Amino acid sequence: MQGMSKRHAFDAAIALQPQGGGLFQGATSPAYANMIGPFGGITAAQVLHAVMVHPHRQGVPVALTVNYAAAVADGRFVVHAHPVRTNRSTQHWMIELRQQDHVVITGTALTALRRQTWGGHEITMPQVPRPDQVPEASGRIGSAWIERYEWRMIEGGVPQVWDGRGQDASVTRLWVRDQPPRPLDFEALASLSDVFFPRIWLRRATIVPVGTVTLTIYFHADEQTLAQAGTGYVLGQSRGSGMRNGYFDEQAHLWSESGELLVTTHQMIYYKE
Amino acid sequence: MQGMSKRHAFDAAIALQPQGGGLFQGATSPAYANMIGPFGGITAAQVLHAVMVHPHRQGVPVALTVNYAAAVADGRFVVHAHPVRTNRSTQHWMIELRQQDHVVITGTALTALRRQTWGGHEITMPQVPRPDQVPEASGRIGSAWIERYEWRMIEGGVPQVWDGRGQDASVTRLWVRDQPPRPLDFEALASLSDVFFPRIWLRRATIVPVGTVTLTIYFHADEQTLAQAGTGYVLGQSRGSGMRNGYFDEQAHLWSESGELLVTTHQMIYYKE
Numbered sequence: 291m292q293g294m295s296k297r298h299a300f301d302a303a304i305a306l307q308p309q310g311g312g313l314f315q316g317a318t319s320p321a322y323a324n325m326i327g328p329f330g331g332i333t334a335a336q337v338l339h340a341v342m343v344h345p346h347r348q349g350v351p352v353a354l355t356v357n358y359a360a361a362v363a364d365g366r367f368v369v370h371a372h373p374v375r376t377n378r379s380t381q382h383w384m385i386e387l388r389q390q391d392h393v394v395i396t397g398t399a400l401t402a403l404r405r406q407t408w409g410g411h412e413i414t415m416p417q418v419p420r421p422d423q424v425p426e427a428s429g430r431i432g433s434a435w436i437e438r439y440e441w442r443m444i445e446g447g448v449p450q451v452w453d454g455r456g457q458d459a460s461v462t463r464l465w466v467r468d469q470p471p472r473p474l475d476f477e478a479l480a481s482l483s484d485v486f487f488p489r490i491w492l493r494r495a496t497i498v499p500v501g502t503v504t505l506t507i508y509f510h511a512d513e514q515t516l517a518q519a520g521t522g523y524v525l526g527q528s529r530g531s532g533m534r535n536g537y538f539d540e541q542a543h544l545w546s547e548s549g550e551l552l553v554t555t556h557q558m559i560y561y562k563e
Numbered sequence: 564m565q566g567m568s569k570r571h572a573f574d575a576a577i578a579l580q581p582q583g584g585g586l587f588q589g590a591t592s593p594a595y596a597n598m599i600g601p602f603g604g605i606t607a608a609q610v611l612h613a614v615m616v617h618p619h620r621q622g623v624p625v626a627l628t629v630n631y632a633a634a635v636a637d638g639r640f641v642v643h644a645h646p647v648r649t650n651r652s653t654q655h656w657m658i659e660l661r662q663q664d665h666v667v668i669t670g671t672a673l674t675a676l677r678r679q680t681w682g683g684h685e686i687t688m689p690q691v692p693r694p695d696q697v698p699e700a701s702g703r704i705g706s707a708w709i710e711r712y713e714w715r716m717i718e719g720g721v722p723q724v725w726d727g728r729g730q731d732a733s734v735t736r737l738w739v740r741d742q743p744p745r746p747l748d749f750e751a752l753a754s755l756s757d758v759f760f761p762r763i764w765l766r767r768a769t770i771v772p773v774g775t776v777t778l779t780i781y782f783h784a785d786e787q788t789l790a791q792a793g794t795g796y797v798l799g800q801s802r803g804s805g806m807r808n809g810y811f812d813e814q815a816h817l818w819s820e821s822g823e824l825l826v827t828t829h830q831m832i833y834y835k836e
């Protein structure tokens with residue numbers, strides 16, 4: 291029956307062909323296209339996927355850093371995922387994505403065998419309305435990747451009027467999930483870590499040209515957490531901290547619908563103004 | 564007269580001998596020893612220094628990720644800093660630190676030519692007493708590196724009693740600077756990004772074995788900011804967000820004494836309990 295079920299766009303987008311020696315061939319996905327090149331989140335998911343399908347992987351992702359060294363061109367790419375250090379319970383990866391032999395993306399990842407310990411989250415999910423109490427966003431700006439997600443904006447949406455009268459704070463809170471729903475996995479979390487529109491748009495109420503230059507994701511979720519989260523919504527909360535001379539940072543947290551912390555993530559973004 | 568002035572311990576610790584081809588030889592510094600191996604901050608400063616002294620470097624650091632793949636052994640090491648992509652205004656680096664041909668540290672860095680733009684910080688320096696109003700900490704636990712800094716703890720210090728009765732929140736605020744004072748540079752900021760004792764000690768009031776596995780630093784400061792900050796104190800504020808199954812994260816901000824945001828930093832830490 292498998293041949294009859296249509297593959298989810300996300301699975302199609304992150305699919306890689308093993309070439310041996312830690313090399314994997316993939317291609318950009320028109321379904322996840324951004325204004326220029328692909329959505330940064332899908333690129334992060336693709337490079338993480340190379341680690342996930344690597345035959346020597348040990349454990350699950352704990353940390354991932356993805357550096358956007360150049361624009362990813364539409365078309366094929368090769369990812370090289372290399373486990374440079376394997377310890378008893380941790381494994382460190384270096385990753386490169388190349389197009390026509392030029393480095394386009396670099397990254398590092400840490401996978402680990404996690405064992406049960408005391409735990410306690412200090413940043414708790416904010417009190418927000420349930421997903422079904424928040425209207426689904428429609429009439430979004432026209433990048434393909436935005437259609438791949440279902441959006442329920444709680445606060446801090448894209449400015450309604452681009453009048454240059456920005457606000458002092460840039461907090462965004464939203465419910466989001468794959469459209470159509472798909473069970474959460476690490477690659478999905480990597481992609482979801484990049485769904486927040488750039489904080490500077492809220493601060494300036496102007497479409498400032500921007501581009502993520504580096505993205506780091508810390509996975510609090512393990513396989514058990516993911517299984518519990520299933521196809522539920524994810525609550526995302528993002529804010530900026532500093533904007534100066536061409537670069538600003540954002541941080542975000544992702545929680546499962548039931549309030550489990552899934553991800554802490556940070557990125558540095560280039561802006562031109 | 565230069566020969567008569569004693570080199571600062573920090574400059575001695577980060578000193579590297581170029582070997583050609585982006586290879587630099589260095590050594591751990593007893594002055595920055597931690598309980599086991601060196602202080603993680605000095606290792607971050609050493610690998611960043613390899614980028615800073617690389618003859619092909621373009622621009623100043625914007626982001627740095629350092630992965631602690633294994634314990635750094637006392638003694639010599641070789642750092643390889645490699646500019647894998649150089650664009651018009653940005654340059655992406657991959658970094659490896661090796662000992663006896665084993666990878667011990669991996670990292671990536673972004674340097675950039677920064678130009679003046681609109682800016683605006685959203686996370687502002689908290690209202691705290693001036694450094695001279697905060698008593699200098701004394702009688703610190705006995706790692707050498709701690710003596711290399713002057714500490715003025717405002718709140719959230721190391722628990723006075725290790726009675727297992729931790730607290731819900733883990734915010735630490737402190738004034739800190741090199742001891743003796745030394746003008747701030749990027750390497751100093753890299754090291755200062757790791758001065759916060761592990762958040763889990765505050766949460767648990769127990770000496771839980773810990774080790775940073777990955778550290779990311781975003782530099783808001785450029786050369787002008789650093790020149791203005793000079794040898795002044797740095798205000799650091801740190802807190803945790805999630806602790807689960809062997810790993811927790813911390814985030815911190817560093818400000819100059821006059822309130823300029825210098826750094827946003829995050830790390831993921833292994834713990835055993």
